[in-house]
Amino acid sequence: MSAVTTRRDFLIAAGAATGGLVLGITLPVRGGAAPSSTDVNAYVRIGSDGKVTFVVPKSEMGQGTYTGLAQILADELDLDWGAISVESAPVNPVYNSSFAPMQFTGGSSSIPGSFELLRKTGATARQLLVSAAAAELGVPEAELSTAHGVVTHRASGRHVGYGALAARAATLPVPANVTPKAPADWKLIGRPLPRVDTQGKTDGSAGFGIDVRLPGLHYAVITRAPSFGGKVASFDAAAAKAVPGVVAVKEVPSGVAVIATNTWAAIRGRAALKVEWQGAAAAGLSSKTIAADYAERAKQPGVVVHERGNVEGAGAGHRLEGDFATPFLAHAPMEPLNAAVAFSDAGLDVYVGTQFQTVDRNAAAELAGLPPEKVRIHTRFLGGGFGRRANPFSDFVREAVAVGRGFGKPVLTVWTREDDVKGGYYRPQAHNRLTATLGADGRPLAWTHTQVIQSIIRNTPFEAMMRDPKTGIDVIQHEGASELPYKVANLRVAVHDSTLPVPVLWWRSVGHTNTAFAVESFIDECAHAAHQDPVAYRIALLEGQPRHLAALKLAADKAGWGTPLPKGRARGVAVHASFGSVVAEVAEVSLVGGRPRVHRVVAAIDCGLAVNPGQVAYQVESAVCYGLSATLYGEITLADGRVEQSNFNDYPPVRMAEMPAVEVHIVPSTAAPTGVGEPGTPPIAPAVANALYALTKVRARRLPLAHTTFA
Amino acid sequence: MRIDVNGQTHELDAPPEMPLLWALRDLLSLTGTKFGCGAALCGACTVHVDGQPVRACVTPLSALADKKVTTIEAIGATALGRKVQDAWVAEDVPQCGYCQSGQIMSAVALLAATPKPTDEDINTALNGNLCRCGTYNRIRKAIHRAAAGPA
Numbered sequence: 001m002s003a004v005t006t007r008r009d010f011l012i013a014a015g016a017a018t019g020g021l022v023l024g025i026t027l028p029v030r031g032g033a034a035p036s037s038t039d040v041n042a043y044v045r046i047g048s049d050g051k052v053t054f055v056v057p058k059s060e061m062g063q064g065t066y067t068g069l070a071q072i073l074a075d076e077l078d079l080d081w082g083a084i085s086v087e088s089a090p091v092n093p094v095y096n097s098s099f100a101p102m103q104f105t106g107g108s109s110s111i112p113g114s115f116e117l118l119r120k121t122g123a124t125a126r127q128l129l130v131s132a133a134a135a136e137l138g139v140p141e142a143e144l145s146t147a148h149g150v151v152t153h154r155a156s157g158r159h160v161g162y163g164a165l166a167a168r169a170a171t172l173p174v175p176a177n178v179t180p181k182a183p184a185d186w187k188l189i190g191r192p193l194p195r196v197d198t199q200g201k202t203d204g205s206a207g208f209g210i211d212v213r214l215p216g217l218h219y220a221v222i223t224r225a226p227s228f229g230g231k232v233a234s235f236d237a238a239a240a241k242a243v244p245g246v247v248a249v250k251e252v253p254s255g256v257a258v259i260a261t262n263t264w265a266a267i268r269g270r271a272a273l274k275v276e277w278q279g280a281a282a283a284g285l286s287s288k289t290i291a292a293d294y295a296e297r298a299k300q301p302g303v304v305v306h307e308r309g310n311v312e313g314a315g316a317g318h319r320l321e322g323d324f325a326t327p328f329l330a331h332a333p334m335e336p337l338n339a340a341v342a343f344s345d346a347g348l349d350v351y352v353g354t355q356f357q358t359v360d361r362n363a364a365a366e367l368a369g370l371p372p373e374k375v376r377i378h379t380r381f382l383g384g385g386f387g388r389r390a391n392p393f394s395d396f397v398r399e400a401v402a403v404g405r406g407f408g409k410p411v412l413t414v415w416t417r418e419d420d421v422k423g424g425y426y427r428p429q430a431h432n433r434l435t436a437t438l439g440a441d442g443r444p445l446a447w448t449h450t451q452v453i454q455s456i457i458r459n460t461p462f463e464a465m466m467r468d469p470k471t472g473i474d475v476i477q478h479e480g481a482s483e484l485p486y487k488v489a490n491l492r493v494a495v496h497d498s499t500l501p502v503p504v505l506w507w508r509s510v511g512h513t514n515t516a517f518a519v520e521s522f523i524d525e526c527a528h529a530a531h532q533d534p535v536a537y538r539i540a541l542l543e544g545q546p547r548h549l550a551a552l553k554l555a556a557d558k559a560g561w562g563t564p565l566p567k568g569r570a571r572g573v574a575v576h577a578s579f580g581s582v583v584a585e586v587a588e589v590s591l592v593g594g595r596p597r598v599h600r601v602v603a604a605i606d607c608g609l610a611v612n613p614g615q616v617a618y619q620v621e622s623a624v625c626y627g628l629s630a631t632l633y634g635e636i637t638l639a640d641g642r643v644e645q646s647n648f649n650d651y652p653p654v655r656m657a658e659m660p661a662v663e664v665h666i667v668p669s670t671a672a673p674t675g676v677g678e679p680g681t682p683p684i685a686p687a688v689a690n691a692l693y694a695l696t697k698v699r700a701r702r703l704p705l706a707h708t709t710f711a
Numbered sequence: 712m713r714i715d716v717n718g719q720t721h722e723l724d725a726p727p728e729m730p731l732l733w734a735l736r737d738l739l740s741l742t743g744t745k746f747g748c749g750a751a752l753c754g755a756c757t758v759h760v761d762g763q764p765v766r767a768c769v770t771p772l773s774a775l776a777d778k779k780v781t782t783i784e785a786i787g788a789t790a791l792g793r794k795v796q797d798a799w800v801a802e803d804v805p806q807c808g809y810c811q812s813g814q815i816m817s818a819v820a821l822l823a824a825t826p827k828p829t830d831e832d833i834n835t836a837l838n839g840n841l842c843r844c845g846t847y848n849r850i851r852k853a854i855h856r857a858a859a860g861p862a
Contacts, residue, residue, distance in 0.1 A: 062807030062844045194803050201808030202799040204743020204783035208809060211742035219737060244726060262737035263746070264729050334747050334755060334809040334843050383745070383809030384843050417748040614803070618849075622806055625845025648752040648841060657834035659847035 043073065043118065044125045050149065050163025052077070052084045057095030058114070059088070059105040059355050060197060061333075061385035062622070063677040064615035067195045068111050069118060071611055075188035076122025076180055077162075078146040086196050088379040091361045091372075100465065102358035106390045106506065108579035108675025111611055115673050119180035125169075127178045132169035133160050183670065192614030197381070209353035209380040212340040216409040218247060219263040221270050221416060222399060224255040227641035228424055229281030229501050232256060239272035249273070252402040254395070259407060263414055280641060281501035287429065287637040290500065291325055294431035294452040298323070302450050302494030305473050306482035309490030314446035318438040322525055324518035325702040327635035329427035329507055330651060335383020336420050339400035342410035347374030351412075352397060353382035355390035363394035367401045386626065387506035391425060392460035395503075421651050422643040426636050427507030428454040428498075432481075432518035436488075442530025443541065446490040449481045453514065454498045456506055473497055476506075480515030480578060480682065485548050486523060486541040502638070508626055509678035512578040513685065517703060520574035520686030525699060534573055534690065535561050548575055550667045551584040551604045558665050559586035559602035569599070572691025574683035579675025581607040582667075583620065587660075587687040589695060594711035598628060598660040598688055606667035608674045616676050617664035623680025624662050629653040631685040633704050712772045716741065717785035727773035731765075732756045734772055735782060743783035743812050747841070754840030757813035758782050764820035766839075783812035786819055791857075795819050798857035806844035814840045818854050827858050 045053040054073055060066040066086045074084045089095050095103045098113040126146055133151035134141040137158055145152050152159040183189075200206035225231065235256050237249035245265025250257050256275055260266035339352040341364075348368050354360050357377045365372040382389055389396075396415065404411040415423065430453040437446040455474045457463050467474045473495045482493045507513065527537035535556045542548045552575045556562075561571060568590045575584035588600040603620050610616045633652045637644045645651040664680075689700040696710045712723045714731075716739060723738055735741040735758070744767055747755030751766040758767045759781040760774075786792030795818050805811045814837065821828055821836035828836070833851055842850070 062805075064806070194800075195805070197808065198800050198803055198805055201805035201811050202796045202815060203787055204741075204812050206808050208742075208745075210746065211736075213740045213742065262725075262729075262733050264733035264737070267749075332843060334745070334753070334807065334841065336746065382807060384807045386843070414746070417750070417753075618803075618806065621848065622845040625847070626843060629843075647750055648748050649750070653841055653843055654845075654847075655839075655841065656837045656847045656850070659845070662845075662848060 043121050044077070046125070046162050046166040048163055048166050050161050052079060052149070052162065054084050054086050055089045056086055057089040057103050058110045059353070059379055059382055059385065061105070061353070061355065061382035061389070063619060064195055064612065065105065065110040066197055067193065067615060068611045069114055070196055071188045071193060072115060072118040073122040075186055076119050077126050079149050081188055081193050083149050091357045091377050096358070104357065104359070104390060105355040105385070106387065108581075108678045111673045112580060112675060115611070120178065123178045123180040124175060127175050128169040128172050129162055129165050131172050132165040136160055136165065136168065189611055190609065191612070193612060195615070206381050208335050208383045209340070209351060210335055210338045210383070210412070210414060212351040212380065212412060214340065214342055214410040217340070218259050218261060218407070218409055218411045219266050220257050220259040220403045220411050220413045221263070221266045221419070222252060222255045222257045222403070222413065223270050223273055223275055224419065224423065225277050225280055227277070227280035227282045228503060229279065230277040231279050233276040233278040235276065236274040239274070240269040243269040243272055248407065250403070252399060254399055257403045257413070259403065259411055267416065282638065283641040285500070285502070285638050285641045287327070287639070290429055291431070294429070294498070295323060295325070297452045297496045298431045298433035298450050300496070302496045303471050303473050304492060304494045305468065305471050305478050306493040307491065311446045311448055311490045311492045314437055314490040315439070316437070317440070317445050318529060320436045320438065320525060320529055322434045322522045323701055324432040324434070324521055326430045326514045326517060327637065327703060328429045328502065329630055329634050330421050330636050330645070331384070331386040331388035331507055332420060332651060332653065333382070333384025333386055333388055336417055337388070337396040337415040338412060339397050340410060340412040341400050341404035343368070343404060347376065348401070349376050349378060350397060350400070351378045351380060352400070353380045353385070353389060354397065355382070355385050355387070356392070356394065359392060360394045360397040363398050364401045367398055368405060386508045387510070388425060391505060392457070392462060395425065417648065418646045421636070421645050421647060424503035425505035426502065427513065428456065428504040430514045432514065434518060434522040436522065436526055438526060438530055442532055442537070444486070444488045444526060447484065447488040448492045448494070449518065450494045450496070451478060451481065451515070452496040452498055453477050454500055454502070454504045456504050456510070458499070476511040478515065479511040480576065481519060483577065484519065485545045485577060486538070487543050508623065509578055509681040512576065512682040513627065513630065516574065516576040516682030517685045517689070520576060520683065521689050521700070524572070524686070524690040524693065528693070533562070538573070538575065547582045547606045547667070548577065551575055551582045551606045554604035554665050554667055555584035555586050555602050558604065558663060559588070561586060570691050570695035572687045572689065572694055574686035574690060576682040578679045578682055581605060581674040581676065581679040583679045583683050585624065585683040585687040587684065587691045589688060589691040591695065591710055594709070596632060596688065596692055596705050596710065597658070600661045600663070601684065601687070602663045602665070603680060604665045604667060605676070605679065606669060607676050607679070608669050608671040610666050611673055613666055616666055619676045620664040620680035621662040623678065624684050625654055625659060627681040627684035628660070628688070631688050631703060631705055633706055635704050714772060714775050714780060715778065716780045717782060723772065725772060728771045730768050731758065731770045731772060731775065731780065732767035735767060741782050741784055745809055745812055747810065753810070754817060755810050755813040757816040757840065759816060759820060762820070762823060764817050783816060786816060791822055792819050794860055795822065795853070795857045798853040798860070801856060802849045802853040804846050804849045804853050806846055810840060810842045814842065814850055818850070818857070822854065822858060828854060
């Protein structure tokens with residue numbers, strides 16, 4: 001998501017219901033009406049009791065955004081860390097992202113897209129409080145200072161707390177051009193402050209979507225088609241209704257729902273359902289057939305999406321070819337998907353951990369036959385998102401609305417883990433075929449990359465933003481391939497757009513996990529073919545790419561690249577840019593019983609200014625773990641149209657004993673912040689695969705690595 | 712069914728085969744204990760039964776007669792539980808946080824049995840607790856921190 005708009009900032013202040021100050025900055029709304037002053041929404045609420053609340057439009061799914069965003073605002077407001085509380089925002093165009101006309105959390109865009117906005121919001125609120133204090137104390141504004149949530153008259157020492165000033169501040173005209181602090185004056189930005197959400201996440205009190213408890217709440221599960229695209233032909237609910245606790249059985253668009261007084265009864269009721277299905281689009285589909293078909297198609301030219309120079313006229317040299325296949329992947333967040341709905345005379349309340357508030361609100365409104373303003377999305381903590389809770393089709397919200405509509409009481413619809421693993425919306429399966437011609441000096445004269453992959457945005461509103469009208473190919477299918485950072489004069493990237501009936505979705509770092517595995521494995525292959533060190537080879541080809549170079553050199557240096565390792569161990573490297581940031585990773589591996597074991601990962605990230613270096617490092621560590629699960633084990637396969645995996649036994653993530661030591665280093669930078677949540681994921685698979693090649697001279701052509709025999 | 716949870720006795724209108732997890736979450740609104748897999752594969756539902764860590768998602772109510780159940784909501788009332796929670800805060804362990812109730816309950820049980828655990832002890836005791844955010848290394852540090860503190 002890269003469409004950056006020019007921000008038309010304007011500030012609106014209004015008295016909050018608490019008698020305090022509410023301040024918001026509206027963003028340009030593309031394709032929608034600008035909010036009127038009566039539906040002002042705000043980022044800052046200062047109660048007359050002195051309590052400062054930050055109303056956050058972004059979803060907290062573990063990435064630490066509540067913390068990082070609050071840090072920016074609190075710094076400009078001269079608040080002590082810990083004096084600001086955080087609350088999730090309702091849906092309103094005022095909260096739309098600066099990257100798209102909607103409220104969402106994704107694309108590693110929260111800090112990059114909110115940094116200047118929140119600096120200005122905080123600084124403007126601070127200025128209003130200073131003006132109010134000047135009037136209150138009868139002194140010039142220039143004689144006042146702010147610190148610790150208090151305005152102080154420097155000469156006399158007289159002071160007033162923000163709480164006592166809030167009501168007056170709310171009546172003042174909002175200054176138009178307040179200058180945020182100079183970086184040298186930052187007290188909170190740039191520091192590894194503790195998270196704002198830790199307490200509730202250690203005592204069981206944090207409210208995830210699945211934890212909503214409303215008066216009269218019922219619980220539902222849905223039986224869905226065993227093959228994608230299937231519809232209910234008929235069903236027999238008698239046995240299900242006989243299960244104690246089951247209250248209702250109803251057909252919904254995606255299957256048959258069982259509503260009960262508790263989740264267990266709903267699960268048992270579902271098990272007793274008899275459903276006949278028809279018309280599955282994915283009937284007979286198998287991953288093996290898909291893989292073979294993709295491999296064949298990748299040998300054909302495809303639609304050229306990026307080209308420079310002339311690949312055919314590049315001259316003769318040592319020719320290399322490499323095929324790299326990646327599987328479907330489920331996101332499998334620890335909190336299974338769920339959403340609760342409560343219909344009332346006032347409309348519809350939806351309680352959900354979502355990354356896609358506007359999309360989900362609109363989908364719920366459409367399905368419920370309500371105007372959008374009658375639907376309220378209450379964003380809860382997300383027990384992991386990784387993209388799965390950002391669905392353009394709002395699958396789990398639509399289902400919950402369909403289940404709860406007409407039932408008369410609130411209903412929480414829960415997916416079991418099996419529903420989640422089998423439920424589609426996967427990272428697309430893909431095939432990459434790369435070729436290179438190396439010149440006498442070992443450097444690539446020509447490079448081609450041909451992919452076969454589904455488009456995530458097919459039939460979604462994102463097509464207008466992300467599909468290249470010239471080629472008909474969406475840009476995220478080949479992201480990470482077209483932006484090849486290495487100096488190659490003759491380059492061609494081509495895509496075969498696949499149209500399988502398997503629902504696909506963005507999975508932490510989207511197209512990059514596929515392309516980075518292929519590109520960073522293949523450049524490694526080129527280095528070895530040229531008999532050059534993989535780090536030195538990359539450095540030579542990264543001329544003019546200072547951020548890549550800085551990250552690569554930092555990671556290699558901290559990892560002790562080139563220094564001896566114990567027998568049986570080897571290192572591998574990868575560097576990849578995504579979401580505006582660059583991450584390099586060096587993995588140290590061995591084989592234990594013939595199976596890959598990753599002992600240590602040293603990473604370096606250039607993400608511009610690190611608002612919270614502690615959380616930046618922790619996100620890279622998180623991305624390494626998430627990516628490592630996929631590298632070693634993760635795959636969703638179909639056989640005869642059905643998903644073969646079901647739970648964590650056959651879709652296993654990395655566990656405690658397999659977690660490598662992870663060191664993360666941050667490239668010092670004062671540039672504008674860039675993405676953090678996702679960019680650590682793409683390099684881990686190629687770094688590990690390259691290390692295994694260094695150890696065994698076996699090149700992994702396919703993920704997960706469980707398919708490759710290294711011994 | 713009668714069960715003792717966090718020192719309180721509850722009479723539940725529930726079948727004996729109902730897993731403890733759903734009784735806690737849906738009947739008693741003790742939502743700190745999490746549903747992750749329903750098959751004892753992820754550890755998100757870990758609670759203590761007479762001090763031993765068990766997976767509530769596969770523990771039927773019928774197995775709990777005359778036993779005492781402790782959940783994340785009450786573990787902080789014990790000195791060890793408090794110490795572990797404090798260590799979690801000090802190390803800023805949680806990311807999404809969904810698995811952390813189970814992680815903490817497993818960690819408390821480990822430390823109760825093995826006050827100074829080795830890394831290998833931690834691997835063994837915590838390997839059944841999945842985390843998709845990759846907080847394992849900080850969990851390990853937090854357990855060592857809790858173990859190092861005053862008894």
